[in-house]
Amino acid sequence: MNAKQKSSHTFELLYIIGIIAISFSSIFIKWSTAEVSVVAMYRLYLTNLLMLPLAWRYRNELFHLSARQWSMLAWSGIALGLHFLLWMASLRLTTVASSTVFLSLEPILVMLGSYFFFRTKTNRMMIIGMGMAILGSLAIASGDFKLSGQALTGDVLSILGTVAVSVHMLIGKHLREQLSAFVYNFWVFMIAATSLALYNIVQGYPFTGYAPREWGIFLLLAIVPTLFGHYLFNWLLKYINAAAVSMAVLGEPVFSSLLAWMLLGEKLTPLQFGAGAFILAGVWLFIRYGRGDNKVVELPVDRTAPDVPVMPNDKIAN
Template sequence: MNRFAGKFSTYELLFVVGIIGISFSSIFVRWSDADVAIIAMYRLYLTNLLLLPLVWRHRRELFRLSGRQWGWLAFSGVMLGLHFLLWMASLRYTTVASSTVILTLEPVFVMFGSYLLFGTKANRVMLIGMGLAFVGSFVIASGDFSLSGDALIGDVLSFLGAAAVAVHMLIGKELRKDVSAFTYNFWVFAFAATALAAYNLVRGNAFGGYSGHDWGIFLLLAIVPTLFGHYLFNWLLKYMNAASVSMSVLGEPVIASLLAWILLKESLNGYQMAAGVLVLFGVWLFIRFGNETRKA
């Protein structure tokens, strides 16, 4: 029993590290003037470049996949690429707080999809935790939402990005039962980056000529929010249910808004900061008391 408790605490710690990691993503995107599709593409290609030293160790599994697994890996990658494209684009139209808080809809998509596809149900405490987190998240962005103009475009893009990453999470939950975290991440990142490369080619976006500052941002995005964020979450999919892992997005608005307040000078009032505490409490309830059950 103690051994299990220790392991569970490790998963919780890694979960928190992942939340902090992904929270830097919006800041880095704002610091680059490159097209968001280029930023997303190089973020993922550079991530896989950093993973190359481990390829030899996983060489057998990397290429011993069934046709079905290859197909789902490709689909998962396309959905991840689409998520990055849509969500990063939303940051060009609205504030960090508004953009990240829309992503809190992801667990709803994941929970609904898990129920339809896998028969997964949420218990009462999980629903309470999610409800508290939603209330806090929307208070954080209450001063930034707009029903017209550029802000609405940003909100819609973030909404669609949340739906895309929910599909990615659901596919990953099933694939991670038989595929290691490294193999899953390596190929999903590769497919996502290649899909974005095709998009950039069609759009006529330049693949080179970027400043050292931009390349530094691409690298930071590969290391901080991707390796210490998405990679960790994909690894945790084998040990936590998909809805719980997706709850990471409810912690992101809190930290991202604070970072935007400090680094980007975006406004954040006392009510929003108090709401951030509510979000974190809701997330804690969800992952601490959450369990995965199946329909009989």
Template sequence: MNIKTKSFVSWEFLYIIGIIAISFSSIFIRWSTAEVSVVGMYRLYMTNLLMLAAAWKYRKEILSLKPKQWLGLLLSGAMLGLHFLLWMSSLRLTTVASSTVILTLEPILVVFGSFFLFGAKINRFMMAGMGLALIGSIAIGSGDFKLSGTALQGDILSLLGTVAVAAHMLMGKRLLGGMSAFVYNFWVFFIAATMLAGYNLLRGYPFTGYVPEEWGIYLLLALIPTLFGHYLFNWLMKFISASAVSMAVLGEPVVASLLAWLLLKESLTGLQLLAGAAILAGVWIFIRYGKEAPDTAGTEPPSLKESA
């Protein structure tokens, strides 16, 4: 995927697009009846197919990757595959709001990881924004948390998946300092998909025989939450901090819960709507006062004009 942005398209606009895109992931997964590992595998393999048209342009860079970079790609891809397997499985056991709200722990993990790995700084305004967003996220999912049965299992899977995606993002921030976003995304998606394919083989899950509607869901997952979500955020990490990018996950419960209310008929209270406003305000504060402090040596242009 070769994204080019006009001078009037700011990174903030792309950031919002990414939040909306990833929020559709939980809805599409709920619509599917296939095993979640099969859904994740085809989601990522289809993304690779969509990216193949531009792969020839990056052939020299791909051939010149160093062994250390390949090792980093393998680890990052494995963490992404593990995240998809665990988090997508959680959506079969608990509500969309409950599962996505646990993902809001991701920025905390990334902030601490960025501090120790990259020496990233965080000011009191960023802390206040994160705190406000976290409080709102807890309010959104508070009515859905349970301490027994399948809901608890789903929440635990979501938590483990959150740890995996935080590790994936921190590895990605380091790798993206020395390679294009296209090459990074292409190989990380392929590695994660292949990991899921191996898991499906071990479990004996079928690779074929799915109805056309299922294949349509796989394609939607590849197009919307993967290309316009994960790919876009990985690209943005070349310009802004991993901590700022990870804050996008705090907007996901808001949009995902609204979508679940509209499309899945899940309940949504006035408190949750108020909490959603608090989350968006907190994310804005964090980004507004944190964007000038990238956590690596890169710089953030006022408007993104470079291709991915």
């Protein structure tokens, strides 16, 4: 196996790890009884806290950004905070299957945005893979779509949250060409958390008084879906095009629905089980043929300033 193939397999493995990690997000949120904006805020602040030990190594880059970069970081962070607020709220109003399925719209929005803003090309296999994954996602939620009442509100919130995270991904693709994964994630998570903190202050939600169990859930959200999910995907934006990275959300309904079935007792039909395999096949096709113009190359490891996780040097150009 040559160096290029090894790099390719590494990216694919990390991609799968990220999908599984973000799939736990909906389960942890369902377990919590705190306001979703508080859950999201502490999820992100705790992630920043976990990243602090490495901040000294990036001290020069952290504070030497242009005005334009600060502006784009702010918009990316606000979009991420809005995504968490809207999508996490949807989980309180509908099932995991229905809430996560609308995230399948994200790669479509990102692909369109990538074409208009970055002129990223697509090919037939990418479109076929996306179509398979979207059809499978619709099948997973087919037994739970509701057209009235509380569930409809949850569906709308999930769709709006998907629009917000698509904006976050597109801005991130641009900034990751200029910034290391650590610096980008650190400031985006901080800005998102602070925007949610301001929202909580306006709403009058308490910042303290939560049971140890709630703090444990906040920490799990920081470690599993945020560090091993969102951070990892933002790192991959340097090496895989934004539409391909955003396809990860199409694997989320599969694992989230299975976890909800096992841990929350939510029902899943045989059709939905079969659709899960269909989604995974579509996701594989998309990531297999969806790197676009981003070339996968063998990248040297920078031992002096490793990212989290310790991976190829972010400073190597595509």
